[in-house]
Amino acid sequence: MNIPLFSRYTFIALACIIAITCGYVAIAQEKTEVIVSAAASLTESFSAIAKAFESENPNVKILLNFAGAGTLLKQIESGAQVDVFASADQETMDKAVKEGHISSRTVKIFARNELVLAIPLDSSVEIKSLKELTRNEISKIAIGNPDTVPAGRYAKSALESLNLWESLQGKLVLGENVRQVADYISRQEVEAGFIFLTDSIVFSAKLKAANKVQTPNPIRYPIGIVTHADDTLAKDAASSTQKQPVQQFVDFVSGATGTAILKKFGFMEP
Numbered sequence: 046m047n048i049p050l051f052s053r054y055t056f057i058a059l060a061c062i063i064a065i066t067c068g069y070v071a072i073a074q075e076k077t078e079v080i081v082s083a084a085a086s087l088t089e090s091f092s093a094i095a096k097a098f099e100s101e102n103p104n105v106k107i108l109l110n111f112a113g114a115g116t117l118l119k120q121i122e123s124g125a126q127v128d129v130f131a132s133a134d135q136e137t138m139d140k141a142v143k144e145g146h147i148s149s150r151t152v153k154i155f156a157r158n159e160l161v162l163a164i165p166l167d168s169s170v171e172i173k174s175l176k177e178l179t180r181n182e183i184s185k186i187a188i189g190n191p192d193t194v195p196a197g198r199y200a201k202s203a204l205e206s207l208n209l210w211e212s213l214q215g216k217l218v219l220g221e222n223v224r225q226v227a228d229y230i231s232r233q234e235v236e237a238g239f240i241f242l243t244d245s246i247v248f249s250a251k252l253k254a255a256n257k258v259q260t261p262n263p264i265r266y267p268i269g270i271v272t273h274a275d276d277t278l279a280k281d282a283a284s285s286t287q288k289q290p291v292q293q294f295v296d297f298v299s300g301a302t303g304t305a306i307l308k309k310f311g312f313m314e315p
Contacts, residue, residue: 075104077290080126082110082117084133084195084266085222086158086241090310091131091298097306098297105290113222115193121146121271128274128291131266131298133158133223133241134195138267148275151292155299156266156312159242160199161254165233172237172255175207178216187218187229187238196223199260200239206261227252243311265315268295 083091088111095107110117114132118141121127130147132138135154141147162178164170170182178186189197197219204210220226223240230238231251241264245254274291297303304314 081129083131085224113194131268147269152269154315158264160258183236185235187226187235190219246311
């Protein structure tokens with residue numbers, strides 16, 4: 046069968062396109078996926094870190110999952126497929142290690158943060174100290190659920206140290222994570238709320254920090270590798286001198302580039 050010259054060239058061009066497309070698909074399928082569960086306050090910084098990491102490691106795809114640290118741990122406890130866990134507090138990480146979900150040898154502190162009492166941007170209410178939260182004109186105060194949200198746990202400990210926790214119970218509005226608390230403040234659904242300093246920066250167009258909150262314990266962010274992923278790393282280490290993607294990402298977060306990105310979003314060095 047004779048194929049017209051134009052049709053023959055068209056056929057060849059289509060064949061080349063198909064071959065190239067299949068090649069791209071094959072390359073994409075070869076990418077290693079690393080699943081990272083991180084505290085909600087790390088949303089912007091870890092999204093930027095993941096992008097930078099993928100730029101340097103085009104064969105790796107970082108899949109991010111953000112929520113309150115306690116919620117993330119519950120997901121891991123329930124068998125969720127996760128490789129790396131980054132918490133906004135040491136307590137949640139210690140629990141994860143104790144339960145055998147995180148390999149203790151992989152845990153490292155990669156950042157610090159501060160807690161602030163924030164109010165809506167155009168609020169006329171002045172709050173110079175936490176004791177003023179008992180005033181009648183302040184009827185609703187947003188706080189992350191202390192059972193699952195590190196920011197809420199830090200806030201509770203600060204209020205307890207001032208003997209204010211019990212007296213404020215009727216005013217508290219619980220959030221599932223620190224970002225939900227920031228939303229409550231931004232939408233003026235509450236007069237004030239407890240969030241991290243970094244969250245006040247992200248939401249600076251809608252809220253402002255009234256004052257910094259002194260917490261009994263410093264706010265440190267630990268990161269660690271989930272045990273199933275660490276077991277895989279240990280097996281691979283026996284046959285390879287190269288670091289595996291999961292360990293590479295953890296090192297990247299605490300390395301020069303990761304630290305610089307974290308600083309950009311208001312986090313402090315450990």
